[in-house]
Amino acid sequence: MYILASTQASNFVSGVDKAFIIILAICFFFLIALTAVMIYFMFKYNKKKHPKATQIKGSNTLEVVWTVIPTILVLIMFYYGWAGWKPMREAPEDSFEITVNSRMWNFTFQYDNGRRTDTLFIPKDRPVKLNLRSMDVIHSVYIPAFRVKEDVVPGSDKFMWFTAQNEGIYELFCTEYCGLQHSYMYNWVKVMPEEEFNTWYTDTTQQLASAQVESPTAAGKRIMTNIGCLACHSLDGSRLVGPSFKGLYGHEATVKTGGETRTVMVDDEYIKRSIFDPNADIVEGFNKGLMVSYEGQLTETEVEQIIEYLKTLK
Amino acid sequence: MQASSKIPTDVSYLEYKGKHKGLLSWILSTDHKRIGLLYMYSMMTLFLIGVVLGLAMKFELIAPGKTIMEAKDYNAVFTVHGVIMIFMIVVPGLPAVFGNFLLPIMIGAKDVAFPKLNLASWYVYIAGAFLVIASVLFGDGSPDTGWTFYAPYSFKTGTNMLPAIFGAFVLGFSSILTGLNFIVTIHRLRAPGMTWTKMPLFPWTLYGTAWIQLLATPIVGITLVLVSLERIFGIGVFDPALGGDPILYQHLFWIYSHPAVYIMILPAMGAISEIIPTFSQKHVFGYKAIVASTLAIAFVGYFVWGHHMFTSGMSGTAQYTFSILTFLVAIPSAIKVFNWISTMYKGSINVQTPFYWAVSFIFVFMIGGLSGLVLGALATNVYVHDTAFVVAHFHFIVFGGVGFAFFGAIHYWFPKMFGRMYDSTWANAGWLIFTIGFLTLYSPMFYLGMQGMPRRYYDYLEEFHAANILSTMGSWVMTLGLVIILINLFRSAKSGAIAPKDPWNGKTLEWTVPSPPPVENYEEIPVYGEKDGPYEYK
Numbered sequence: 001m002y003i004l005a006s007t008q009a010s011n012f013v014s015g016v017d018k019a020f021i022i023i024l025a026i027c028f029f030f031l032i033a034l035t036a037v038m039i040y041f042m043f044k045y046n047k048k049k050h051p052k053a054t055q056i057k058g059s060n061t062l063e064v065v066w067t068v069i070p071t072i073l074v075l076i077m078f079y080y081g082w083a084g085w086k087p088m089r090e091a092p093e094d095s096f097e098i099t100v101n102s103r104m105w106n107f108t109f110q111y112d113n114g115r116r117t118d119t120l121f122i123p124k125d126r127p128v129k130l131n132l133r134s135m136d137v138i139h140s141v142y143i144p145a146f147r148v149k150e151d152v153v154p155g156s157d158k159f160m161w162f163t164a165q166n167e168g169i170y171e172l173f174c175t176e177y178c179g180l181q182h183s184y185m186y187n188w189v190k191v192m193p194e195e196e197f198n199t200w201y202t203d204t205t206q207q208l209a210s211a212q213v214e215s216p217t218a219a220g221k222r223i224m225t226n227i228g229c230l231a232c233h234s235l236d237g238s239r240l241v242g243p244s245f246k247g248l249y250g251h252e253a254t255v256k257t258g259g260e261t262r263t264v265m266v267d268d269e270y271i272k273r274s275i276f277d278p279n280a281d282i283v284e285g286f287n288k289g290l291m292v293s294y295e296g297q298l299t300e301t302e303v304e305q306i307i308e309y310l311k312t313l314k
Numbered sequence: 315m316q317a318s319s320k321i322p323t324d325v326s327y328l329e330y331k332g333k334h335k336g337l338l339s340w341i342l343s344t345d346h347k348r349i350g351l352l353y354m355y356s357m358m359t360l361f362l363i364g365v366v367l368g369l370a371m372k373f374e375l376i377a378p379g380k381t382i383m384e385a386k387d388y389n390a391v392f393t394v395h396g397v398i399m400i401f402m403i404v405v406p407g408l409p410a411v412f413g414n415f416l417l418p419i420m421i422g423a424k425d426v427a428f429p430k431l432n433l434a435s436w437y438v439y440i441a442g443a444f445l446v447i448a449s450v451l452f453g454d455g456s457p458d459t460g461w462t463f464y465a466p467y468s469f470k471t472g473t474n475m476l477p478a479i480f481g482a483f484v485l486g487f488s489s490i491l492t493g494l495n496f497i498v499t500i501h502r503l504r505a506p507g508m509t510w511t512k513m514p515l516f517p518w519t520l521y522g523t524a525w526i527q528l529l530a531t532p533i534v535g536i537t538l539v540l541v542s543l544e545r546i547f548g549i550g551v552f553d554p555a556l557g558g559d560p561i562l563y564q565h566l567f568w569i570y571s572h573p574a575v576y577i578m579i580l581p582a583m584g585a586i587s588e589i590i591p592t593f594s595q596k597h598v599f600g601y602k603a604i605v606a607s608t609l610a611i612a613f614v615g616y617f618v619w620g621h622h623m624f625t626s627g628m629s630g631t632a633q634y635t636f637s638i639l640t641f642l643v644a645i646p647s648a649i650k651v652f653n654w655i656s657t658m659y660k661g662s663i664n665v666q667t668p669f670y671w672a673v674s675f676i677f678v679f680m681i682g683g684l685s686g687l688v689l690g691a692l693a694t695n696v697y698v699h700d701t702a703f704v705v706a707h708f709h710f711i712v713f714g715g716v717g718f719a720f721f722g723a724i725h726y727w728f729p730k731m732f733g734r735m736y737d738s739t740w741a742n743a744g745w746l747i748f749t750i751g752f753l754t755l756y757s758p759m760f761y762l763g764m765q766g767m768p769r770r771y772y773d774y775l776e777e778f779h780a781a782n783i784l785s786t787m788g789s790w791v792m793t794l795g796l797v798i799i800l801i802n803l804f805r806s807a808k809s810g811a812i813a814p815k816d817p818w819n820g821k822t823l824e825w826t827v828p829s830p831p832p833v834e835n836y837e838e839i840p841v842y843g844e845k846d847g848p849y850e851y852k
């Protein structure tokens with residue numbers, strides 16, 4: 001369990017856990033005390049032992065006492081809740097910024113130098129600011145070990161920040177229900193010492209190298225897996241949220257274009273349009289608005305690699 | 315009131331033969347008691363559907379990966395489960411069943427102010443329920459948004475949302491009409507001499523609730539209409555792609571749905587406030603404080619909706635204002651608990667089934683309420699929001715609160731409603747098994763949430779497995795208890811021992827009429843003298 005864990009994975013852990021412990025302590029005290037009193041009364045004033053009730057209609061003193069004491073206690077709890085939360089609201093100027101692109105149903109992390117990953121790599125001991133973007137519906141970024149959570153709302157620019165204080169690998173969940181594969185929308189956070197991170201960050205050869213060795217088909221498959229096409233499109237002919245990719249390329253598709261039904265040939269042109277402007281042609285029997293454009297997220301080369309891969313799915 | 319001299323006063327409402335026979339004599343009856351039972355039977359049926367869906371979810375979650383259904387079905391199941399349980403069971407719950415049955419009797423009236431409207435509310439309720447069920451059975455896929463219908467997902471998903479949303483809209487009208495009827499009844503039809511401060515506590519809570527129903531429900535109505543328009547015409551109020559604001563949807567939704575929690579819980583508190591004095595044989599402790607706290611909850615409850623949205627995107631000022639108001643609304647609830655427990659002090663406690671339910675109500679309600687403090691504080695809210703912790707919290711409040719009070723109330727008023735006593739051995743056994751099951755089912759969810767498991771999760775990582783197994787086993791134990799309770803009640807209604815007028819030595823007015831009461835309750839309207847009151851034990 002994270003709460004009460006001694007390791008401080010992020011700078012917010014101590015504030016949040018302090019609030020937790022204080023509130024839980026007060027809660028347990030009242031729960032146990034009041035339950036004990038109740039059970040005691042049940043035995044002590046049972047009608048067998050106490051056949052005649054003493055009529056007492058109330059007591060103003062007591063009413064005041066048990067209004068004032070809880071009021072003070074809740075204000076204390078409010079204070080600790082506020083104190084643990086306040087620093088989350090303002091990210092330091094020198095934070096390392098990463099953009100989180102969320103869509104049904106995956107997160108991708110985009111770095112300033114153009115690097116894109118599906119694991120969040122971050123440096124240790126340096127404030128990190130995540131700029132949260134959603135392409136479709138509301139998602140929520142939740143990293144339990146860091147005690148942070150923020151909804152990702154389409155159309156608004158939101159952020160979250162933290163400083164990771166321990167090396168390690170942590171979970172990142174989507175906590176706002178976002179449809180079919182919501183429970184599979186999780187990624188990993190990898191915290192690295194600053195130096196190691198910098199080497200990783202500036203080392204573009206690794207990416208290039210793998211891109212060179214890889215065949216376009218293999219690259220296409222990797223890209224589609226990483227960016228999440230396969231959450232909606234199957235490779236084996238079964239129907240998920242969108243049509244299957246099996247036997248798609250080179251066959252005819254029935255689509256609705258601006259209200260009119262027509263048949264089109266699935267070629268490079270059509271696939272490109274499907275990826276960059278998916279609502280132009282809507283495949284018969286499927287819904288508009290589920291797939292959103294990958295404009296700015298996939299390069300021309302990447303799309304070509306995807307097409308190469310689709311060609312192999314006979 | 316339609317006082318007609320032809321209606322006999324020596325025949326109970328169950329045996330009375332009016333214009334119609336058989337089923338028609340029920341579904342065309344404007345007798346508030348029959349309408350109360352109509353609601354009860356409809357709700358029982360819907361509740362059992364909801365329970366089966368809940369069990370199915372828990373069974374799916376017994377292990378990671380697929381157990382019995384696909385993700386698509388799971389999402390539909392929690393949506394329909396939530397919609398049924400909230401809009402059809404706990405929101406109308408106690409007012410529709412016990413409010414209808416008992417309000418007129420407890421304030422010394424022959425019926426509610428508008429008996430025909432009362433029956434119409436039931437039809438509206440049934441229509442809404444059918445719409446929701448239809449959305450599951452017909453069209454292209456069951457609704458899968460969760461009971462909150464959050465934008466923009468609710469107009470993106472390809473499933474059958476419109477009938478479900480319209481169903482929730484229609485159910486709202488039933489609530490509004492019942493609320494209106496109760497407000498007028500309480501203002502106009504109290505027995506002579508029953509001043510406001512002599513009205514029993516259950517009617518008081520119905521009064522608080524009725525105002526919330528009347529004022530808050532229209533907001534959710536218009537919100538649901540807007541979602542439908544967004545879906546059909548793309549009007550762009552909530553859709554960010556068209557310049558709309560999805561957060562606006564959340565505000566509108568919770569402006570209703572938070573007070574709705576108090577619609578649910580106030581009458582439950584009212585029922586507990588009747589049971590405890592009766593079985594303690596003692597005047598209720600702090601009558602005025604309990605009434606004041608009821609009104610305070612109803613009022614402050616309007617201003618705390620933002621606590622559902624601490625991570626959605628609000629200004630910092632809005633966030634801590636909502637946090638502090640949430641803490642303040644906890645105080646009147648605490649005051650009630652203190653007064654209930656003090657009522658037991660120096661009483662002469664007759665430990666019967668309703669009393670067990672009342673005491674366990676206080677226990678689970680405290681757990682629900684105290685866990686609410688964790689959710690009200692900003693730092694901890696951010697951590698556990700939208701995790702299993704919240705699921706545990708609201709089941710403790712709505713199921714623990716409303717459910718336990720409902721079962722307490724049904725055992726308490728059973729002799730009055732059916733004229734027979736329930737079998738107390740089975741009733742107690744059912745209570746014990748149910749309570750153990752309930753705690754085993756939901757307590758692990760607190761732990762899961764603190765471990766970080768998100769809610770509305772079809773599948774989960776291995777680290778969440780152990781607690782889920784325990785929780786699923788709890789659901790079986792609880793269901794066993796539920797089955798025992800229901801079978802016992804059904805059998806007792808048919809063949810239990812004949813109940814006297816006042817089996818518990820209660821002092822509120824319903825114990826002065828025969829069990830079961832005649833159609834118009836009173837031959838002569840009772841009159842409260844100077845010294846009379848609802849809890850005057852000698």
Ligand code: HEM
Pocket residue numbers: 364365366368369371372392393395396397399400403404459460461462702705709712713716717768769770771789
């Ligand atoms: C047999 C009894 C019940 C069981 C086993 C059960 C179980 C569950 C489960 C497993 C969930 C899903 C949580 C998640 O997705 O993370 C859930 C959600 C929910 N339950 Fe229950 N529940 C039961 C009774 C009730 C009752 C009596 C109420 C109302 C008072 C209720 C109200 C809800 C609501 C509102 C949701 C949320 C649905 C949503 O996320 O949209 N449940 N329940």
Ligand SMILES: [Cu+2]
Pocket residue numbers: 139140174175176177178179182183185
């Ligand atoms: Cu999600």
Ligand SMILES: [Cu+2]
Pocket residue numbers: 571572575618619621622
């Ligand atoms: Cu609320």
